[in-house]
Amino acid sequence: KVQSRCELPSQEASSSRRHFVAGATIVTILTINYGLAPSTVWADDKSDDEEEKDGVIGALKSLFDPNEKTKSGKVLPKAYLKSAKEVVKTLRESLNEDPKDNAKFRRTADAAKESIREYLGNWRGQQEVVQEESYVEIEKAIRSLAGFYSKAGPSAPLPEEVKSEILNDLNTAEEFL
Known part of the structure; x- marks a missing residue:
């Protein structure tokens, strides 16, 4: 009888790995689509001048x-x-x-x-x-x-x-x- 030297993972392990990868992909997509999107702001917005002076975006704008x-x-x-x-x-x-x-x-x-x-x-x-x-x-x-x-x-x-x-x-x- 011929025995295989490499063992294939069981069907159960393969299925659980697939579920993990699919879950991680969904979490990543949700994070990108909703987590990084600007949320609704209820407080007063800063004026454009103040906003440009503050933060990374203002610094990059002034740099370029x-x-x-x-x-x-x-x-x-x-x-x-x-x-x-x-x-x-x-x-x-x-x-x-x-x-x-x-x-x-x-x-x-x-x-x-x-x-x-x-x-x-x-x-x-x-x-x-x-x-x-x-x-x-x-x-x-x-x-x-x-x-x-x-x-x-x-x-x-x-x-x-x-x-x-x-x-x-x-x-x-x-x-x-």
């Missing part, structure tokens, strides 16, 4: 949203805001640097020049920002600086009057960012 709300409440491109803030920061640092410390002054001036080039290269004439107060003020500050150096030469010391005018423009621009 190309726009950002400014201090003044306007919605502008994040890239513009980042670039404009960088220009304000580096130009202010450069203007406040002591021109007698030539190495440090050059370093801050070069950083300011680079941020201005990037800003103008990306945003000059862009219709989405050209009417913004921050854009107008930053451009005014850059024009004042360029106007002075084109008349006085690239290595001329910046007079306090011009410096304070530019710093005022930068402060005004920062208020709108």
Whole structure:
């Protein structure tokens, strides 16, 4: 008589395993369909602004949203805001640097020049920002600086009057960012 080396599970064990798998599948389907669905809310809903600020969904939305709300409440491109803030920061640092410390002054001036080039290269004439107060003020500050150096030469010391005018423009621009 030939004996089989592998034993087949009994009909009863196979049936119980089948019931277990079917039950687990039903529980999974019910959990997905009803457990994760938003339940009816009886309390007052939060306003859309509050809801967007709170929670994971709001964080993900703001992470992938190309726009950002400014201090003044306007919605502008994040890239513009980042670039404009960088220009304000580096130009202010450069203007406040002591021109007698030539190495440090050059370093801050070069950083300011680079941020201005990037800003103008990306945003000059862009219709989405050209009417913004921050854009107008930053451009005014850059024009004042360029106007002075084109008349006085690239290595001329910046007079306090011009410096304070530019710093005022930068402060005004920062208020709108």
